[in-house]
Amino acid sequence: MTRRSGSRRRTRSGARGLTHLDTRGRARMVDVGDKPETVREAVARGEVGMTPAALRAVTSRSARKGDALAVAQVAAIAAAKRTWELVPLCHAIPLTGVSVDLVPDVRRSCVQIEARVRTVGRTGAEMEALVAVAVAGLTVYDMLKAIERGMVIRRIRLVRKTGGKSGTYTRAGERPPAPLADAMRMRAGPGRRASTRLRTRAGAPARGRRG
Numbered sequence: 290m291t292r293r294s295g296s297r298r299r300t301r302s303g304a305r306g307l308t309h310l311d312t313r314g315r316a317r318m319v320d321v322g323d324k325p326e327t328v329r330e331a332v333a334r335g336e337v338g339m340t341p342a343a344l345r346a347v348t349s350r351s352a353r354k355g356d357a358l359a360v361a362q363v364a365a366i367a368a369a370k371r372t373w374e375l376v377p378l379c380h381a382i383p384l385t386g387v388s389v390d391l392v393p394d395v396r397r398s399c400v401q402i403e404a405r406v407r408t409v410g411r412t413g414a415e416m417e418a419l420v421a422v423a424v425a426g427l428t429v430y431d432m433l434k435a436i437e438r439g440m441v442i443r444r445i446r447l448v449r450k451t452g453g454k455s456g457t458y459t460r461a462g463e464r465p466p467a468p469l470a471d472a473m474r475m476r477a478g479p480g481r482r483a484s485t486r487l488r489t490r491a492g493a494p495a496r497g498r499r500g
Contacts, residue, residue: 319378324411329452331406332466333418335445337429338399343437347400347429348393357432358391358400361425365389368424369406369417376420382413389421391429400429403448405466415450 308319346352354360366387373381386407394401404421406414426442433440449466450458459465 326410327452329408329410329414331414331418331447332449333404333422334448335402335422335426336399336443337426338441338443340437341398343433344393344398346433346436352432353435354432357429360432361391361428362389364428365404365421365425369421372417372420376416379416380412382408382410384408384417389425391425402426415447419445419447
């Protein structure tokens with residue numbers, strides 16, 4: 290049911306229309322057993338703002354702990370698969386694909402993050418995509434905090450969701466996610482260099498050692 294702004298009416302779906310609350314206002318895990326299985330995909334984005342010096346450590350892969358983007362990508366994929374352990378009322382869902390792209394943005398002095406999650410099931414995959422972005426941002430912070438502790442993880446938001454009874458949601462004002470044919474290959478295992486390639490939003494591809 291749709292929640293009406295300002296309404297205090299209780300519904301069969303829960304207090305004030307919130308599906309994770311029962312009719313007495315207590316938390317519950319929603320029963321999705323009667324819902325049909327559909328292909329579901331969610332795309333989320335966020336960014337980590339930092340000083341130019343910290344960003345240079347990203348693009349040169351000179352951070353003391355190693356390649357910040359590669360580590361953050363793997364952390365984000367692992368987190369997406371364990372979302373149900375982090376967010377208590379989420380269901381454990383089988384993910385058919387996870388891809389994470391981390392891109393240094395020289396003009397805005399930040400690392401942009403995009404996560405795409407796919408599943409075939411009765412619920413998901415918005416929280417999995419959002420958790421992937423959040424953990425990627427936290428990992429970037431951890432990798433670079435020896436250089437800067439004033440970094441800001443910001444603007445974590447759902448950009449698009451498809452599948453399920455509610456249909457398609459697209460956030461206004463966002464550049465559209467790349468078509469599936471052009472996107473990074475979906476995978477639920479450790480990442481590849483293609484998804485953490487060092488490119489910049491304002492200039493030539495950054496230089497750094499390969500391998």
